[in-house]
Structure formats: C-alpha cells, structure tokens
Amino acid sequence: MAITVKINKETHDKIVAICNNFNNDPGELINVLHQTQDFLGYLPAEAQELIAECLHMPTAKVFGVVSFYAFFTMTPKGKHPVSVCMGTACYVRGGEKILDAFKSALGIEVGETDANGEFSLTSLRCVGACGLAPVALVDGKVYGRLVPAMVKDIVAEYRGK
Amino acid sequence: MANYKYHILLCGGTGCTASESPKIKENFINILAEKNLSDDVQVIATGCFGFCEKGPIVKILPDNTFYTQVKPEDCREIIDEHIIKGRKVQRLLYENPEDKKHISDSKHMGFYKKQMRIALRNCGFIDPENIDEYIARDGYKALASVLEQNDPKATIDLLKKAGLRGRGGAGFPTGLKWELCAKNAADQKYIICNADEGDPGAFMDRSILEGDPHSIIEAMAIGGFCIGASIGLVYIRAEYPLAIHRLEVAIKQAREYGLLGENIFGTDFSFDIILRYGAGAFVCGEETALIHSMEGKRGEPTFKPPFPAVEGYMKKPSNVNNVETYANIPVIINKGWEWFSSIGTEKSKGTKVFALAGQINNVGLIEVPMGITLREVIYEIGGGIKGGRKFKAVQTGGPSGGCLTEKFLDTPIDYDNLVAAGSMMGSGGMIVMDETSCMVSVAKFYLDFTVEESCGKCSPCRIGNKRLCEILDKITKGQGTMEDLEKLKNLAKVIKDTALCGLGQTSPNPVLSTIDNFWDEYVAHVVDKKCPAGQCKALKQYVIDPDKCKGCTACARNCPVGAIHGTVKNPHEIDQNACIKCGTCIEKCKFNAISIK
Numbered sequence: 161m162a163i164t165v166k167i168n169k170e171t172h173d174k175i176v177a178i179c180n181n182f183n184n185d186p187g188e189l190i191n192v193l194h195q196t197q198d199f200l201g202y203l204p205a206e207a208q209e210l211i212a213e214c215l216h217m218p219t220a221k222v223f224g225v226v227s228f229y230a231f232f233t234m235t236p237k238g239k240h241p242v243s244v245c246m247g248t249a250c251y252v253r254g255g256e257k258i259l260d261a262f263k264s265a266l267g268i269e270v271g272e273t274d275a276n277g278e279f280s281l282t283s284l285r286c287v288g289a290c291g292l293a294p295v296a297l298v299d300g301k302v303y304g305r306l307v308p309a310m311v312k313d314i315v316a317e318y319r320g321k
Numbered sequence: 322m323a324n325y326k327y328h329i330l331l332c333g334g335t336g337c338t339a340s341e342s343p344k345i346k347e348n349f350i351n352i353l354a355e356k357n358l359s360d361d362v363q364v365i366a367t368g369c370f371g372f373c374e375k376g377p378i379v380k381i382l383p384d385n386t387f388y389t390q391v392k393p394e395d396c397r398e399i400i401d402e403h404i405i406k407g408r409k410v411q412r413l414l415y416e417n418p419e420d421k422k423h424i425s426d427s428k429h430m431g432f433y434k435k436q437m438r439i440a441l442r443n444c445g446f447i448d449p450e451n452i453d454e455y456i457a458r459d460g461y462k463a464l465a466s467v468l469e470q471n472d473p474k475a476t477i478d479l480l481k482k483a484g485l486r487g488r489g490g491a492g493f494p495t496g497l498k499w500e501l502c503a504k505n506a507a508d509q510k511y512i513i514c515n516a517d518e519g520d521p522g523a524f525m526d527r528s529i530l531e532g533d534p535h536s537i538i539e540a541m542a543i544g545g546f547c548i549g550a551s552i553g554l555v556y557i558r559a560e561y562p563l564a565i566h567r568l569e570v571a572i573k574q575a576r577e578y579g580l581l582g583e584n585i586f587g588t589d590f591s592f593d594i595i596l597r598y599g600a601g602a603f604v605c606g607e608e609t610a611l612i613h614s615m616e617g618k619r620g621e622p623t624f625k626p627p628f629p630a631v632e633g634y635m636k637k638p639s640n641v642n643n644v645e646t647y648a649n650i651p652v653i654i655n656k657g658w659e660w661f662s663s664i665g666t667e668k669s670k671g672t673k674v675f676a677l678a679g680q681i682n683n684v685g686l687i688e689v690p691m692g693i694t695l696r697e698v699i700y701e702i703g704g705g706i707k708g709g710r711k712f713k714a715v716q717t718g719g720p721s722g723g724c725l726t727e728k729f730l731d732t733p734i735d736y737d738n739l740v741a742a743g744s745m746m747g748s749g750g751m752i753v754m755d756e757t758s759c760m761v762s763v764a765k766f767y768l769d770f771t772v773e774e775s776c777g778k779c780s781p782c783r784i785g786n787k788r789l790c791e792i793l794d795k796i797t798k799g800q801g802t803m804e805d806l807e808k809l810k811n812l813a814k815v816i817k818d819t820a821l822c823g824l825g826q827t828s829p830n831p832v833l834s835t836i837d838n839f840w841d842e843y844v845a846h847v848v849d850k851k852c853p854a855g856q857c858k859a860l861k862q863y864v865i866d867p868d869k870c871k872g873c874t875a876c877a878r879n880c881p882v883g884a885i886h887g888t889v890k891n892p893h894e895i896d897q898n899a900c901i902k903c904g905t906c907i908e909k910c911k912f913n914a915i916s917i918k
Contacts, residue, residue, distance in 0.1 A: 189617035194559060194598055228619040228776070229600030231559055248522030248716070248752045249678030251766055260901035264882035284560075285521040285770075288335035288528075290678040291373030291685060295339070302339035308881040308903035 167206045174199055175207055179214035186215045189225055193232055202236045238273045238280035240318045242266065243297045247286030250294040254307075258294050259283055261311035278319065325363040327404055328382040332445065333366030334531055335524070335563055337377040341393055342366070345377060348396035362404055368444035368532015371686040372432055375415065380427070380445070387427040388413040418682070418704060431701055432683050437664070439672045440488075440648040441688045444532030449567050452574040455535040461580055463654035464539050464546075468588045473503060473547040476654065483658035484670035485650070489515060489606070489643030490721065490747045491823070492669070492736040495650075502548040502630040502640040510550035511639040512541050513629075514647060515611055516557040516564070519603035520719035521770060523750035525674040526644035528686050530557070530564035533648065534571035538581065538594060540647035543654070545592045548640050553594040556611050560601060568596065603720070603774035606748075607822045608633075608641040610776065621776045622822035643748065645674055665691035669735035673746065679716075679753040680707045689734070696730040699753055710755040714838070718747030720767045720774075721827030723834025724760065743834045745827070759856035760839040761846055765793040767831035775825070782825030785816040789832055796843065798859040799850040806843055810836060855917060858902045862918045865906075867892035869914035876906035876915065 167175075178195045182188035192211055197203050203226050212219040226232045244250075244259040263269060266279045273280035289295050292304025296314075303314055331337075331346050349364045370378045375389035379399065386409055388399065395413060402408045414423040415430055427433050438444075447454035455461070467476050481496030502510065514537060518526040530537065541553040557565055572594050575581040583591045597615045604610045605620040612634050614620035633639025649671060653661045662670045669691040675698070678684050682704035689698060695715055699705070706712050714724040723744035725732075732738050736746050754763065768790040777783045792809050795801045813829030813836075820826045836843060845851050852860040865876070865885075870892040877885040877893055884900040887893030895906070907915045 185617075187617040190598065190600055190614065191617075194600065224619055225617070229602050230773075231599075231601035246521070248719070248750065248766070249676075249684070250522075252679045252752060252754055252758055252763075254903075257901065257903040261881040261903060264899075264901060285519070286524065287339070288524040288561075289339040289373070290522060290524065290676065291336050291376055292339060293678065293684070304339065307905065308901070309879045309905045309909075311881050 167204070167210070171200065171207070172210065175210050176214060179211060184214050184216065186217045189215060189217075189222065190229075193222075193226060197232060202233050204234065235271070235273060235280070236277070239278050240299050240321075241280050241282070241297075243282045243284045243287075245285070245287050245289075245293070245295045245297075246283040247290070247293075249286070249290035253293040255294040257308050258296060258306050258311065261308040262296065262315070265311050265315045279315070325361060327362045329362060329364045329399075329404075330367050330380040330382065330445065331364065332368075332370050332376060332378045333449075333563075334369030334373075334376075334528055336369070336373040338563065340377050342377040344393040345379065345391060345396060348393050349400070352397055352400050356400065356405075358400070358404065362400075365448045367447060368449050369441075369528040369686055370427075370445040371436075371441065371528075371688075372427075372430075372683065373686065374682065374684040378445075379413075384425075385427070386425045387415060387430070389415050431704060432685065432687075435693065435697055435702055436688055437672050437690045438688050439652055439664075440529060440645050440674050441532070441686070442652065443536065444528060444686075447533070449532050449534055450570045452535060452571065452578060455533070459655055460535055460651075461539050463651035464542050464580070465586055467543050467546060467654060468586050468590055471588070473549070476543065476547050477503065479658050480650070480653065483653045483661040484665075484668075485646065485653060485661065486669060486736060487643060488645035488649070488673065488748070490718070490745065492746060495642060495646055498630070498642070499544060499547050499640060501628070502638050505631055505638040507638050509552070509635075509637050510548055511634045511637060512544040512548060512550040512553045513608075513611070513615075513634065513639055513641040514541055514553065514555040515606065515608070515641050515643045516555055516561075517599040517605045517611060518558060518561075518644075518748065519601075519606050519774070520748050520750045522678055522752055523676045523719060523748050525676055525686065525749045527561050527564050529644050529648050529674075530561070531567050534564075534568045535575065536648045536651055537568070537644060538571055538575050540650040541594060542581065542585065542592045543650055544640060544642070544647070546590050548638075550640070551591050551593070553592065554597055554615060554634065555594060556597045556599055556605070556615055558601070559598045565596065565598075572596075602776070603770070604776045604822070604824050607824055610822065611641065612639065619776070621778045622824070624821065645749070666733060666735040666738075668737055673734070673749060675717075675749045675751040677703055677751050677753070680710070680755040680758070681705070681753040682707055691735045692733040694731050694733055695725065698734070698751070699730070703753065706753065706755045708755075710757065712753070713756050713758055714754045714760065714763075716744075716752040716754065716763070716831075717750065718745035718827075718830070719750045720770050721745060721823070721830055722747045722750075723830045724754070724763065724838060725834075726838045743837060744830070757854055757856065759797075759852050759854040760835045760842050761793060761797055761852075762854075762856050764831045764835045765790065765797055768793055768828070771824070771828040775828075779819075779821035779825060781816045781820040782822075782828060785812055785820075786825070786828050788812060789816070789829065793832070796846045797852070797857045799846065799857070801847040803844075803847055806836070806847060861902060862897060863895055863900060863902060863904075863906060863915055864918055865893050865895055866914045866916065869912050871912055871914075873911065875909045875911065879905050879909045881905060
C-alpha cells in the first residue's frame with residue numbers, strides 16, 4: 161500500500177537523500193532521525209512513515225524509537241524555543257520556580273507551543289552551566305542566576321521579534 | 322614557531338562559553354592585533370578550569386595569574402595593565418572569602434589546594450583542538466609503549482595491579498573487565514566509550530571530552546590493543562555539541578598523525594574510532610541498553626548474562642568503559658601501577674572527579690583523591706554553604722544514589738564507604754543542600770526523573786516507580802498518611818529486588834535514604850501537614866497583612882505572574898490560585914507585610 165505523504169517534494173527528497181546517505185541501513189535509524197530533525201525541526205508522522213519505507217522497517221519501529229528518546233519531538237518548536245534547566249543543581253537553586261514563571265508568562269505548559277507559534281517551552285536536564293544555576297535557554301542563549309522576577313523581561317525581549 | 326612571551330588561557334568549557342568566553346577570546350585577539358602584540362602573546366581556549374562559580378576564567382602564563390569573572394570589556398585593561406605594564410589587575414583577582422585578600426595563583430586557593438588532578442590533568446592547560454599540545458604533555462606515549470611492549474596481558478595486569486575501578490558508577494575493576502573480553506575469541510570485537518552522561522547535574526565526562534579529547538582516543542586505542550578490537554565506538558549525547566565537535570577534531574588529527582588508522586606506530590595494530598549519538602535516554606548509561614541504542618534500536622536493557630564481553634555490539638564481544646575511566650589509563654601506564662595504587666584508600670585507588678553543585682559557594686568541577694572526607698570537599702574546596710546557611714544533606718550518585726547527612730561528613734569518600742552509608746559513588750554528581758531544601762521534594766524530584774526515564778520494559782520499574790512517585794506527591798500536598806510511609810518503604814524494597822537493570826534496582830535509593838535520614842521530615846508532612854523547609858507549595862500560602870501593607874505596589878509590580886492585586890496606597894491581596902509561591906513578593910516588601918502561612 162502506498163503511503164500518503166503530506167510533506168512537500170523538497171522535504172520528501174531531502175529525507176530520501178538522508179536515508180540513502182546511511183545506505184538505508186536500519187542500524188542507522190537514530191542517525192537518520194537526528195539529521196531529519198535537524199532539517200525539519202521535528203519529526204512529523206509523515207516523515208516517520210517515509211523513513212520506515214526507505215529503511216525497510218515497520219513504521220511502528222520508527223515511532224517506537226522516536227517516542228523512546230527525549231531528544232526527538234513530534235511537535236514543531238516555536239520561533240523562540242525556551243528550555244528551562246531542571247537538572248539537580250538548578251532544581252535545588254529554584255529551577256522549578258523559574259519554570260512556573262515561564263509557564264505563567266507564556267501561558268503554556270511544558271512540551272507545548274503557543275497558539276501563534278512564537279514560543280515553545282521545554283524542560284531539560286543539565287546544560288552544564290551549573291555555576292550559573294538556575295538557568296534557562298531562549299533561542300540557544302543561556303540566561304543564568306535567574307530569579308522569577310526576571311522572567312517577564314526575558315520574554316518581553318523576544319515577543320514580537 | 323613563534324616565541325610567545327605570554328599565554329592567555331581562557332576557559333572554553335560549556336559553563337564559561339555560556340558567559341561569553343568566545344567574545345572574550347575575540348576581544349583579546351583583536352586588541353592584541355591592534356597593538357601589534359599578536360606574535361608575543363598567544364590566546365588559547367582550553368577545557369574547563371573547574372571553578373565554574375567564578376567563570377569565565379582567564380589565566381595568564383608564565384606568571385600563573387588567575388582572573389575570575391572576566392567580562393568582554395575587561396580584556397583591554399588586562400592587556401594594557403598586565404601584558405604591557407606587568408601589573409596585575411587587582412579587581413579581577415580571586416578574593417579569599419576569609420581575609421578578603423586577593424590571591425593571584427590558583428594553587429593557593431582553597432578550591433584547588435586539596436585537589437589532585439589525574440583525569441583532568443590537561444583540562445585548562447592545553448588547547449583541546451591541538452594534538453601537538455597533547456603530545457607535548459606525554460600524549461600518546463602510553464600507546465607507544467604498550468605497542469612496543471606488544472604484550473596485552475602485561476598491560477591488563479598492570480591495570481589490575483593499579484586497582485583502577487570503573488568511574489561510571491558501579492566501580493567494577495577495569496583490568497578484570499578487559500581480561501574477560503580479551504579471553505573471548507572472535508573475528509571482530511569492539512571497545513566502547515560510554516559518554517552518555519545522563520545524570521542531571523553531572524558534567525564530568527563532558528568536561529573531559531571538551532578539555533582533553535585525545536586522552537580518550539589514546540586510552541581506547543590501548544584498550545583496543547589489549548582486548549583485540551580494531552574498532553572503537555564512542556556513544557555520546559547529542560546534547561553535547563561542543564564535546565562532539567572537539568572529539569571530531571581530535572579524531573581527525575589523530576588520523577592525520579597516524580595515531581588512528583592502519584599500522585599504528587609501524588606495528589600491525591590497526592584501530593579507528595566511530596561516533597554514535599545518543600538521543601536523551603538515561604537508561605542508555607546501562608551497558609546493554611547503550612549497545613541496543615548504538616544498533617539504532619530503543620535503548621532497552623537486557624538481562625545479563627550474556628555480558629557484553631561475550632555478546633555485545635552486533636553480538637560481538639565488546640568492552641564498555643566510561644569516559645573518566647579511560648582518561649586515567651594513559652597516566653597509569655606512564656607513571657606505573659605503584660604510583661597509582663599509592664593514592665586513595667585500600668579498595669578504591671586513585672582520584673574521582675565530582676561535579677560539585679547546589680547550595681554551595683564554589684560550584685565547579687573537582688578532582689580529589691579517594692579517601693578525602695565530605696567535610697573537606699564541602700567546606701574547604703566548596704567554600705561552605707551559600708549565604709551562611711546550615712548544611713542539611715549532600716546527594717551523591719544522582720538518581721541512583723542517596724542523601725547523606727551531617728553524621729557522614731567525616732566519612733572518607735570511596736566506593737564501599739558510600740554504599741555502606743546508603744548512597745553510592747555514581748558517576749560523580751555531588752549536590753549540596755541546605756536547610757531550605759525539602760527532602761521529600763528532593764526524593765520526588767529524583768523519582769519524577771526515574772519515572773520519565775524508565776524504559777518500561779520491566780513492571781517493577783515502570784509501575785512501581787510511578788506508584789512511589791504518586792505517594793510522594795500525595796505527601797508533598799499534605800494528603801499522605803502514616804500507612805503511605807510504610808507502603809513507600811515496602812514498595813521501594815520490592816523494586817530494588819526485582820527490577821531488571823541497574824536503573825530500576827537503584828531508583829528507590831533516593832526514597833529509602835531520605836526516609837532513613839529524614840524520617841521526622843516525612844512525619845511532619847503527614848501528621849502536622851507542614852513542610853519544615855517551607856518548600857512544598859501546597860503546604861504554604863503567602864498572605865499580605867492588610868494592617869502592615871502601605872499599598873506601595875512593589876510586590877504587585879515584581880510578581881512574575883501578576884497574582885497580586887490592589888490600588889496604590891491601599892492594602893493589596895494575593896490571588897492564591899494564580900500564586901506560584903516563588904517568594905519574590907516577600908523579598909520586595911519593605912514593610913514586612915507578607916508572611917508565609
């Protein structure tokens with residue numbers, strides 16, 4: 161049965177090329193998924209179906225791997241991805257309060273993207289800047305030694321940009 | 322080669338990179354060029370210096386001046402004063418917290434005095450992207466001597482005599498592990514480096530890979546020779562882009578120098594290294610799970626035996642060691658087993674790297690000889706508890722470890738003592754907590770982590786930990802009963818005994834150790850419905866005393882969630898449903914009108 165691919169031709173060709181690069185070897189699935197997510201920003205169901213077809217494996221196996229690893233996501237990220245560190249060092253220095261403040265400032269929960277696709281919120285485990293704890297990342301930029309009162313201003317810096 | 326008068330070493334680790342160290346490097350280079358000093362002064366981005374609390378760190382050689390918390394705009398002053406006029410910039414020197422005197426040489430600082438750097442020997446000294454600097458510090462000498470000696474068994478025996486134990490957590494003797502794998506004949510074997518550091522709050526392995534990637538390559542090649550593997554695989558977290566980059570550069574350079582590839586040092590030993598990326602799964606630190614992940618599958622563990630030494634990657638004999646374990650190996654070979662086994666305690670030799678973090682003054686990466694006490698680490702190296710508050714507990718071993726209290730402060734740190742005290746060495750996370758940490762919440766924090774990371778294969782871990790977490794959640798909300806505490810204890814023991822892999826078997830440790838050491842705190846949550854540390858949100862309310870409130874609006878303006886309402890000069894009120902209990906209002910109130918109920 162032919163699969164219904166809703167992704168456009170450019171994306172389709174790119175994914176096929178990635179799979180070809182890895183010789184369509186099922187053992188390279190994780191590398192294929194990394195590169196596909198680098199390119200698309202997330203791993204929609206259609207992309208997973210296509211990868212399954214290229215690597216000659218069941219889609220369920222591909223989904224099994226995607227859903228297993230925290231790094232892979234099936235939801236598109238917002239324009240400004242926000243990640244709050246919830247590693248132990250940040251946690252004991254108040255990381256949870258920072259996360260609550262972001263949830264409230266953005267009006268979304270962890271793992272969600274806001275309605276206009278501007279911000280998405282995730283929590284992550286340790287960015288390695290424990291000396292600056294608690295930290296959060298916006299657009300990859302690290303904000304350290306945070307207190308909840310700083311969160312509103314950080315969000316304002318990015319909103320509408 | 323240019324003959325430099327000064328070397329400016331600058332931390333290029335993740336922590337300092339987050340505080341603009343790349344910009345500092347750029348500024349130094351530009352200002353030096355502008356003053357025609359580029360041939361006299363070399364600027365090098367090194368690996369982590371360890372003292373992350375005071376980052377970004379800049380060190381000037383040859384006089385060993387250690388500047389802390391340097392900002393991009395300080396570069397001009399450092400060049401004008403220090404490099405040109407030879408005067409140290411006093412305001413950027415480390416200030417000794419005891420007598421407020423400036424210390425310019427790091428070896429006189431409390432943070433460094435008791436440290437002993439073996440695995441981190443090159444971090445902060447060399448440019449990790451330059452193989453010549455590694456070679457200049459005896460790099461690849463151990464590999465050369467092992468190949469020259471051409472006796473794998475002798476090298477394995479040397480590691481056994483040295484007493485090196487796995488630094489990934491369990492402490493299995495490394496020499497023995499190699500011996501077991503070497504014994505199994507096969508057409509192909511693999512030597513694997515576990516660089517999937519998933520313990521939240523631990524960054525030892527990353528710092529080694531970022532600061533000294535060649536030491537790992539060299540050790541893996543030695544391992545490959547000893548067990549008979551021609552391929553090495555590094556399983557590294559995709560979340561470590563800088564470490565991946567440094568390792569890629571190092572592998573490329575090693576190939577160019579003929580230190581990886583065919584016929585290394587003219588012998589018939591050939592060896593090369595491939596990188597495999599993890600994708601964020603804590604359980605992949607377990608070796609069988611790691612191997613499945615490298616094969617492109619879900620990282621689920623399998624029952625041992627068969628051990629990887631018999632049936633590992635692609636069903637071939639494989640040896641898995643952790644990054645820090647490998648980093649020790651070239652030095653042991655160069656300096657001899659007698660030297661290494663003279664450091665440490667009877668059963669734990671050498672040093673251990675810890676990521677010291679939490680409510681402590683000097684957060685950073687430290688390496689200490691085994692046998693040092695927790696008190697020395699926390700008070701001398703760590704500089705004591707932040708804000709002069711009281712020490713409450715130290716957590717070692719991450720989600721598999723436990724919390725140790727004051728009574729263990731004078732216990733010498735080694736594998737066996739930590740286990741006897743109810744915790745474990747783990748990979749080296751060391752989180753210090755003060756009196757404001759609620760131990761029930763800490764246990765719940767770790768259980769939340771385990772529940773999220775459980776692979777779901779065995780039911781004790783998948784279902785049992787979920788139940789533990791739910792009971793803890795009930796307790797932190799003030800809905801727990803004494804019966805729940807009994808259930809916690811029993812269930813934790815069942816999970817420990819019946820889970821399939823190391824993750825499941827150790828996941829109840831944070832619960833058991835906090836119950837053992839902080840029973841009263843659990844009881845306070847259950848019986849008095851109070852959180853003694855004042856952390857549990859459901860058990861506290863912030864309220865404004867209308868008689869004391871002057872209506873200055875400071876609290877409302879600073880509330881991050883807009884939960885405080887009121888008009889100017891009239892008493893304000895907190896909307897309890899919107900309040901996230903962050904405590905900002907208390908800090909901002911000048912009239913002591915806000916209290917916790």
